[in-house]
Amino acid sequence: MNINFYEFRSFESKSKNLIQRIAFLPIMTNKEIAARFKLLASLMELHGENAFKIKSYNNAYLNLRKWPDALSEMSEDALSKLPGVGKAISRKISEMLETGTLQNIEKYMAQTPEGLV
Helix, strand or coil, X not given: CCCCCEEEEEEECCCCCCEEEEEEEECCCHHHHHHHHHHHHHHHHHXXXXXXXXXXXXXXXXXXXXXXXXXXXXXXXXXXXXXXXXXXXXHHHHHHHHHCCCHHHHHHHXXXXXXXX
């Protein structure tokens, strides 16, 4: 029997404290999360976006891929205190863990011609 490991995730609205969504999502590893930041930085560079943001996402990639503790088990506040991670990047990590994707990546992928990535 082949078993895929999934984590049952529910998250609560910060404003109303109500459960918004219940989903079964694959547990993302630190390396998978880091790789998404590398992809985002590459896509942004391809589209001529802000160099400071590109550098921030590349730094997040470098720091997160080697981080010893599971990012999926950390709070957003704890994530924002990691080296190379601030509030904006910690929110993006939370978005990935909650939805399995990153809206910014989806936006840039839609604008990128096939074969470039």
